[in-house]
Amino acid sequence: MLLRRRYDLPLDRDGAARLVPWIVALMSYLAAVALAAGLALGVLAWRWSEGVSSAITVLLPPLGDGAAANSEDPRIAQARQALADLPGVGAVQALDPAQVARRLEPWLGAGTGVGELPLPRLLIVRVSGPRRPDTAELRQRMDRVAPGAVVDDHGTWRAEIARLAMRIMALSGFAVALIALAGAAVVVFAVRSGLAIHRDTIEVLHLIGAHDDYIARQFQNHTARLAFAGGLISLVLLGLTEAFLYHAALSLDPTLMPRLDLQPWQWVLLGATPGVLVFAGMMGIAGATAKRTVRRALARMV
Amino acid sequence: MSGGGAFVRFEQVGFSYGDGPEVLHDVSFDLEPGTFHFLTGPSGAGKTSLLKLLYLAQRQTRGAIRLFGRDTASLSRLEAPVVRRRIGVVFQDFRLLPHLSAFDNVALPLRVASVGEAQIRQHVGELLAWVGLADALDARPATLSGGEQQRLAIARAVVARPDLLVADEPTGNVDDHNAQRMMRLFQNAHHYGATVVVATHNAALVERYNYPQLHLEAGKLSILPAAGSA
Numbered sequence: 001m002l003l004r005r006r007y008d009l010p011l012d013r014d015g016a017a018r019l020v021p022w023i024v025a026l027m028s029y030l031a032a033v034a035l036a037a038g039l040a041l042g043v044l045a046w047r048w049s050e051g052v053s054s055a056i057t058v059l060l061p062p063l064g065d066g067a068a069a070n071s072e073d074p075r076i077a078q079a080r081q082a083l084a085d086l087p088g089v090g091a092v093q094a095l096d097p098a099q100v101a102r103r104l105e106p107w108l109g110a111g112t113g114v115g116e117l118p119l120p121r122l123l124i125v126r127v128s129g130p131r132r133p134d135t136a137e138l139r140q141r142m143d144r145v146a147p148g149a150v151v152d153d154h155g156t157w158r159a160e161i162a163r164l165a166m167r168i169m170a171l172s173g174f175a176v177a178l179i180a181l182a183g184a185a186v187v188v189f190a191v192r193s194g195l196a197i198h199r200d201t202i203e204v205l206h207l208i209g210a211h212d213d214y215i216a217r218q219f220q221n222h223t224a225r226l227a228f229a230g231g232l233i234s235l236v237l238l239g240l241t242e243a244f245l246y247h248a249a250l251s252l253d254p255t256l257m258p259r260l261d262l263q264p265w266q267w268v269l270l271g272a273t274p275g276v277l278v279f280a281g282m283m284g285i286a287g288a289t290a291k292r293t294v295r296r297a298l299a300r301m302v
Numbered sequence: 303m304s305g306g307g308a309f310v311r312f313e314q315v316g317f318s319y320g321d322g323p324e325v326l327h328d329v330s331f332d333l334e335p336g337t338f339h340f341l342t343g344p345s346g347a348g349k350t351s352l353l354k355l356l357y358l359a360q361r362q363t364r365g366a367i368r369l370f371g372r373d374t375a376s377l378s379r380l381e382a383p384v385v386r387r388r389i390g391v392v393f394q395d396f397r398l399l400p401h402l403s404a405f406d407n408v409a410l411p412l413r414v415a416s417v418g419e420a421q422i423r424q425h426v427g428e429l430l431a432w433v434g435l436a437d438a439l440d441a442r443p444a445t446l447s448g449g450e451q452q453r454l455a456i457a458r459a460v461v462a463r464p465d466l467l468v469a470d471e472p473t474g475n476v477d478d479h480n481a482q483r484m485m486r487l488f489q490n491a492h493h494y495g496a497t498v499v500v501a502t503h504n505a506a507l508v509e510r511y512n513y514p515q516l517h518l519e520a521g522k523l524s525i526l527p528a529a530g531s532a
């Protein structure tokens with residue numbers, strides 16, 4: 001008896017209502033994708049800036065003609081020595097010209113004779129310990145070893161990335177808000193059409209002694225069921241999209257792009273979090289909108 | 303006219319639909335509890351309009367209506383349903399809900415009043431047996447004959463034991479046999495304490511039963527003594 005669904009209003013048969021789950025599914029899907037994209041880009045930017053800030057690059061200017069081939073650059077040992085007692089400095093890795101050339105290759109293209117250019121020597125200074133090394137002091141010491149050395153702690157770059165991440169998140173939030181508004185509009189439309197179709201039955205219910213609450217509840221429960229169905233459909237779509245993206249991401253060229261490098265469970269989390277958030281949000285919006293719309297309309301009836 | 307605790311009292315009631323002409327003029331009458339009245343008059347005289355005021359489907363445009371001691375104009379949106387539950391209505395065209403079974407149609411007044419399902423099953427079962435539809439629990443109204451639909455509508459009107467039972471031309475399109483059967487149901491409800499008002503333009507019916515009439519002519523009400531002989 002409890003499982004038997006009985007509505008005094010045959011809301012299930014409304015044409016407009018039948019479309020609602022699909023529209024809700026589409027909107028929830030779009031909202032979840034926007035949210036997931038914002039989240040992913042946010043995580044990406046964060047990782048990126050973390051990776052960047054865990055190292056300071058030092059560029060020693062090229063020594064001049066003929067010296068490029070010689071990897072026994074005396075300045076490297078001097079630089080190592082100068083950095084040894086600076087607080088916050090960990091391992092210092094020196095890249096030889098061949099390695100530098102390989103790093104440039106993706107941008108300049110293979111076989112363009114990168115190796116023949118006068119390339120600077122590149123030192124990657126790992127940051128270790130709780131405090132970052134004093135960049136000004138580091139710059140001074142490097143200048144003493146090799147005048148014209150460039151020290152980059154990626155400070156501006158990090159700030160840029162952070163700003164970009166904020167903007168992306170704000171944009172995705174804005175998109176989600178717009179979709180939520182559209183979702184509310186769909187619910188208002190469906191509820192109003194239901195009210196119009198069943199006006200006569202609603203009047204009978206009122207005349208028999210039904211409170212507005214009693215009638216409103218039927219619309220609310222019905223709308224909640226439609227939104228729930230739509231939410232389930234969107235979760236399925238979201239799962240499929242994520243599986244597709246996961247495989248697509250595996251085949252990305254790792255040297256050209258910063259990688260998300262997520263574990264499978266992190267992928268699931270990345271997809272599930274927006275999915276669940278949007279699902280709950282849509283249910284809430286649908287419920288609240290149906291309630292408000294129906295109550296306002298009923299208050300104007302017999 | 304006396305006392306404020308009147309069971310049903312119309313005082314100088316006027317009514318018009320929207321901006322239309324007035325269809326009821328200065329209608330005044332009292333109904334004592336436990337009485338049985340016919341509401342008579344030619345078609346278009348205003349019988350349905352008067353009943354709509356009585357069962358709170360419309361509001362009068364002037365005058366005052368008191369129901370069960372309450373001025374209906376002072377009823378809030380929360381109070382009106384509670385008053386309506388004390389009034390059983392057999393609508394002119396029955397207004398059964400076509401998608402609900404006979405059982406669920408009759409159960410409706412109890413459900414909207416939050417009566418428990420066990421009690422509903424008992425009451426509805428009894429009522430359907432009383433109107434001779436014990437075998438039609440699961441039937442949709444459309445599959446029932448005109449007489450059966452009418453009895454179903456009566457069962458729905460009385461299932462919540464209303465203090466006031468109102469019927470609008472219930473004999474309209476049923477044969478004489480069914481009209482008499484229906485009158486017995488109203489008499490039965492009356493016997494159990496309901497105050498009854500039956501609108502009809504069926505002169506033969508009014509003749510046959512010994513009840514006073516509220517008589518409408520072009521929106522004006524007069525009260526006629528019992529015409530019948532029974």
Ligand SMILES: Nc1ncnc2c1ncn2[C@@H]1O[C@H](COP(=O)(O)OP(=O)(O)O)[C@@H](O)[C@H]1O
Binds near residue numbers: 319343346347350351
């Ligand atoms: N919904 C309505 N809107 C406007 N006028 C109406 C409406 N219902 C009835 N009327 C008019 O009110 C008058 C009384 O009608 P009604 O109360 O239905 O009379 P009866 O039930 O005695 O036949 C008639 O002139 C009718 O045309």
Ligand SMILES: [Mg+2]
Binds near residue numbers: 350
């Ligand atoms: Mg009428």
